[in-house]
Amino acid sequence: MKDKDFLALELSKVEDHLIKTLKTRSKMVEEALERFVKSGGKRLRPTLTIIGATFGDYKSEIIIPLATSIEIMHMATLIHDDIIDDAETRRGTKTIQATLGKNTAVYCGDFLFTRAFMLVADMAEVDMMKDMSKAIAFICDSEIDQNEQRYDQTVSVRKYLKRIGGKTAVLFSLSIAVGAHKAGCDRNLTKKLTNIGKNIGMAFQIVDDILDFTGNEKTVGKPLLSDAKQGIFTLPIIYSLNSPYKEKTIKAIDMIEEDGGESLLKCVIESGGLDRTKGLARKFIKKALDIRNTLPDGYGKEAITEIIEKQLERKF
Amino acid sequence: MKDKDFLALELSKVEDHLIKTLKTRSKMVEEALERFVKSGGKRLRPTLTIIGATFGDYKSEIIIPLATSIEIMHMATLIHDDIIDDAETRRGTKTIQATLGKNTAVYCGDFLFTRAFMLVADMAEVDMMKDMSKAIAFICDSEIDQNEQRYDQTVSVRKYLKRIGGKTAVLFSLSIAVGAHKAGCDRNLTKKLTNIGKNIGMAFQIVDDILDFTGNEKTVGKPLLSDAKQGIFTLPIIYSLNSPYKEKTIKAIDMIEEDGGESLLKCVIESGGLDRTKGLARKFIKKALDIRNTLPDGYGKEAITEIIEKQLERKF
Numbered sequence: 001m002k003d004k005d006f007l008a009l010e011l012s013k014v015e016d017h018l019i020k021t022l023k024t025r026s027k028m029v030e031e032a033l034e035r036f037v038k039s040g041g042k043r044l045r046p047t048l049t050i051i052g053a054t055f056g057d058y059k060s061e062i063i064i065p066l067a068t069s070i071e072i073m074h075m076a077t078l079i080h081d082d083i084i085d086d087a088e089t090r091r092g093t094k095t096i097q098a099t100l101g102k103n104t105a106v107y108c109g110d111f112l113f114t115r116a117f118m119l120v121a122d123m124a125e126v127d128m129m130k131d132m133s134k135a136i137a138f139i140c141d142s143e144i145d146q147n148e149q150r151y152d153q154t155v156s157v158r159k160y161l162k163r164i165g166g167k168t169a170v171l172f173s174l175s176i177a178v179g180a181h182k183a184g185c186d187r188n189l190t191k192k193l194t195n196i197g198k199n200i201g202m203a204f205q206i207v208d209d210i211l212d213f214t215g216n217e218k219t220v221g222k223p224l225l226s227d228a229k230q231g232i233f234t235l236p237i238i239y240s241l242n243s244p245y246k247e248k249t250i251k252a253i254d255m256i257e258e259d260g261g262e263s264l265l266k267c268v269i270e271s272g273g274l275d276r277t278k279g280l281a282r283k284f285i286k287k288a289l290d291i292r293n294t295l296p297d298g299y300g301k302e303a304i305t306e307i308i309e310k311q312l313e314r315k316f
Numbered sequence: 317m318k319d320k321d322f323l324a325l326e327l328s329k330v331e332d333h334l335i336k337t338l339k340t341r342s343k344m345v346e347e348a349l350e351r352f353v354k355s356g357g358k359r360l361r362p363t364l365t366i367i368g369a370t371f372g373d374y375k376s377e378i379i380i381p382l383a384t385s386i387e388i389m390h391m392a393t394l395i396h397d398d399i400i401d402d403a404e405t406r407r408g409t410k411t412i413q414a415t416l417g418k419n420t421a422v423y424c425g426d427f428l429f430t431r432a433f434m435l436v437a438d439m440a441e442v443d444m445m446k447d448m449s450k451a452i453a454f455i456c457d458s459e460i461d462q463n464e465q466r467y468d469q470t471v472s473v474r475k476y477l478k479r480i481g482g483k484t485a486v487l488f489s490l491s492i493a494v495g496a497h498k499a500g501c502d503r504n505l506t507k508k509l510t511n512i513g514k515n516i517g518m519a520f521q522i523v524d525d526i527l528d529f530t531g532n533e534k535t536v537g538k539p540l541l542s543d544a545k546q547g548i549f550t551l552p553i554i555y556s557l558n559s560p561y562k563e564k565t566i567k568a569i570d571m572i573e574e575d576g577g578e579s580l581l582k583c584v585i586e587s588g589g590l591d592r593t594k595g596l597a598r599k600f601i602k603k604a605l606d607i608r609n610t611l612p613d614g615y616g617k618e619a620i621t622e623i624i625e626k627q628l629e630r631k632f
Contacts, residue, residue, distance in 0.1 A: 025457045026464060080426060084419040103400040103463050106422065110396060111456040113429060118449040124442045133434040140427040141341045147419050148342060 002054060002299040007047065010060065010067075014046045017068040021115055029108060032096050036075065039093040044204070045171060046071045047307065049179035052193050054300040056183025063179060066128065069119040070175050073132060076112035077139055079105055084143075085230060092221035128178055135174045142166030150231035153241055153250060160238055164205040165198075172201030192291050196304060199288035203311045206281040209234035211316070213265055213274060219316040225261035228253070235277040236268040245271035285312055318370060318615040323363065326376065326383075330362045333384040337431055345424060348412050352391065355409040360520070361487060362387045363623065365495035368509050370616040372499025379495060382444065385435040386491050389448060392428035393455055395421055400459075401546060408537035444494055451490045458482030466547035469557055469566060476554055480521040481514075488517030508607050512620060515604035519627045522597040525550035527632070529581055529590060535632040541577035544569070551593040552584040561587035601628055 015037070022033045046067035053063045081087070082095040083105050089095060097105035113136070120128050142163050149155050149163070176197035180190040211220050212227050213236055227234055233241070240249040245267055252263035268274045288308045295301045331353070338349045362383035369379045397403070398411040399421050405411060413421035429452070436444050458479050465471050465479070492513035496506040527536050528543050529552055543550055549557070556565040561583055568579035584590045604624045611617045 024460075026460045028464065029460055077426075080422050084422055101463075104460055106396050106400055106425075107456045107459050107463075109422075110393075110425075110429070111453060111460075113426070114449045114452040114456065117433060118446065118453065121442055121446040121449055126437055126440045126442055126445075129442075129445060130434065130437040133430045133437055136430040137427055137434065140423040140430065143423050144340075144342045144345050144420055144427075147417075147423075148344065 006299070007050060007303065010050045010064065011043055011047065013060065013064045014043065014050075014068050014071065017064055018071060021068060021072065021119060022112075024111065028100065029104065029111075032100050032104075033108065033112075035093065035099075036079075036096060039091045041075075041091055043071060044200075044307070045074055045175040048172060048175040048197055048200070051300055051303045051307065052176035052179025052185075052197075053183035054298075054303065055180055055189060055193065055296070056185040058183055062123070062182055065119050065123060066125070066178050066182060067175075069116040069132075070171070070178065072112050072119070073116040073136065074171060076109045076116065077136070079109040079112065081143075083109070084147075085226065087222060087226070089222050092218070127181075131174055131178070135170045138166045138170045146232060149233070152233070153253075155233055155238055157235070157238055157242075160233075160235055161202070164202060164209075168205040168208075169198045169201030172204065173197035189295075192294060193304075196288045196291050196308070199284045199291070200308060200311060203281045203284040203288070203308075204314075206235060206277060206284065207311055207314050210236065210274065210277055210281070211314070213268060215316065221316060225256070225264065228261060228264060229256055235280065236273040237264070238273075239276045240268045240271040240273035243271040243273065245273075249273075282312065285309075322615070323366060323619065326366045326380065327359055327362065329376065329380045330359065330366075330384050330387065333380055334387060337384060337388065337435060338428075340427065344416065345420065345427075348416050348420075349424065349428075351409065351415075352395075352412060355407045357391075357407055359387060360516075360623070361390055361491040364488060364491040364513055364516070367616055367619045367623065368492035368495025368501075368513075369499035370614075370619065371496055371505060371509065371612070372501040374499055378439070378498055381435050381439060382441070382494050382498060383491075385432040385448075386487070386494065388428050388435070389432040389452065390487060392425045392432065393452070395425040395428065397459075399425070400463075401542065403538060403542070405538050408534070443497075447490055447494070451486050454482045454486045462548060465549070468549070469569075471549055471554055473551070473554055473558075476549075476551055477518070480518060480525075484521040484524075485514045485517030488520065489513035505611075508610060509620075512604045512607050512624070515600045515607070516624060516627060519597045519600035519604070519624075520630075522551060522593060522600065523627055523630050526552065526590065526593055526597070527630070529584060531632065537632060541572070541580065544577060544580060545572055551596065552589040553580070554589075555592045556584045556587040556589035559587040559589065561589075565589075598628065601625075 018037050019034060022030065022037065024030050049067035049070060050063060078090065079096050082090055083097050083102055087095050088098045096108050120132060145163050173194045177190060177194040180193045212225060215224060217224055228237060237249065249267050252267040255263050285308060292301065292305055292308060334353050335350060338353065340346050365383035365386060366379060394406065395412050398406055399413050399418055403411050404414045412424050436448060461479050465475065489510045493506060493510040496509045528540060531540060533540050544553060553565065565583050568583040571579050601624060608617065608621055608624060
């Protein structure tokens with residue numbers, strides 16, 4: 001019978017595996033990557049892989065490397081994101097790019113991608129390889145979309161959802177699907193879990209975008225309104241632009257450098273943009289909980305419920 | 317019987333496959349990647365894969381996707397290199413980073429990496445996946461080394477050779493090995509071909525580094541002395557620093573911004589650094605030719621001889 005300690009124990013194995021896998025020739029790079037690993041993060045993706053696998057025949061020695069490879073892949077995308085955003089901090093510590101420069105950061109990201117693939121290739125997981133490749137291609141596509149949509153005041157909710165679907169939700173659904181699949185769950189169960197993963201991912205990114213407005217800079221670990229400052233318009237702004245506050249919002253966007261985003265924050269609150277955004281996040285959470293209801297009772301169902309419900313209370 | 321047209325035909329199939337594989341959602345990105353593909357390049361790596369495979373049972377439908385995936389991988393590293401070097405031109409045309417900006421270029425590189433892996437995964441080539449992952453990890457390691465060694469006037473010939481071995485030769489040997497292996501060559505033959513590939517790669521990179529000093533800016537397709545200007549000391553400088561011209565070389569390096577590298581060029585010529593570099597390139601070519609002598613007679617042997625000999629006359 002799996003208890004509360006089970007997940008903590010498995011996640012600690014993922015931590016060990018992360019450190020072990022990131023050994024490399026350059027001491028400087030190794031130290032930077034270790035610092036990055038130890039700065040934490042929520043480990044949501046490996047958590048999903050582990051929980052997904054508990055619905056079948058859970059084998060730690062198989063699941064841990066897979067969960068680790070997904071977290072490494074995620075870390076790679078974060079490092080490249082930080083280059084693009086010229087971000088100074090992530091999870092409250094200095095980014096790789098801020099520490100070692102752009103040059104090394106590009107290669108650190110590439111290096112992590114290959115490490116993730118090597119882990120999976122070592123286990124001869126061809127299907128997972130394909131899925132991982134597709135997921136990264138999808139993430140790249142969506143990041144390119146996001147980049148092309150910068151400063152576009154006509155971006156629709158539909159486009160936003162497509163973008164975060166690719167940017168974030170794809171990896172969430174892959175994470176849980178890999179776990180379920182490897183533990184031998186049947187197709188129907190795997191599909192349900194994958195869908196839950198997708199909905200958690202959508203809610204996660206929407207909450208992330210809310211926190212960019214309302215979070216606490218310290219707990220969030222990066223400066224607030226960083227998306228808006230870069231011309232990346234997320235849901236609160238999109239809703240605000242699609243409301244009678246349109247003109248006010250445009251003006252507030254123009255003033256962002258001047259007033260640090262104060263008017264924009266006021267705008268997304270008064271226009272109801274922020275509330276509508278929260279409403280949509282709740283919808284995705286509800287969808288995830290609805291599918292959860294159809295899962296077989298037991299440890300996995302309880303664990304996934306906790307993960308789903310946590311998303312709405314997230315403060316960082 | 318394979319004739320001269322054989323290689324041209326197979327390479328044209330690689331071109332088609334490249335264009336087909338790089339289809340993506342964003343028109344802008346697709347066009348930039350197509351432009352990049354069509355700006356050519358020597359296609360040396362797919363050529364090696366094809367020639368390697370002619371030593372066994374050549375099956376076009378298997379070899380072309382593999383050769384394509386290696387070229388795509390190579391293109392990915394070029395795009396990331398250009399970001400790091402802030403390069404404006406490559407192969408005489410504007411780099412992806414100069415066209416679409418750093419942001420999109422990072423993702424374009426990532427996108428190409430995943431496309432390369434997808435091609436290989438689709439063919440369920442687990443071993444090649446592992447080798448490709450290792451090769452990219454090796455390339456990253458070497459690029460990081462190169463970055464850490466910047467402006468270091470004590471860099472040794474040994475370190476330089478290790479660096480270019482990882483940065484360039486690894487992919488050359490992988491290219492030919494993949495072809496030979498997939499065509500069912502025995503271990504001994506595959507090993508010989510792999511070694512030839514490695515030596516061609518070493519010679520190729522050394523000639524590249526010579527061309528950075530003595531090339532014609534137009535045919536080389538990028539500004540000369542770009543390595544030295546970034547503090548990347550290649551063999552001509554390393555030899556010059558290890559000669560009685562040491563002090564002169566150091567002064568010339570300091571003056572590079574002022575005089576555009578004129579003194580440095582003079583220095584590597586007068587110190588004999590450039591000649592010694594050419595000598596080393598010839599040594600690697602000689603090694604490749606020596607192993608070539610032990611190959612079975614036929615089309616493959618003639619084709620690889622031509623490739624080896626071409627390296628020394630290379631003008632771009």
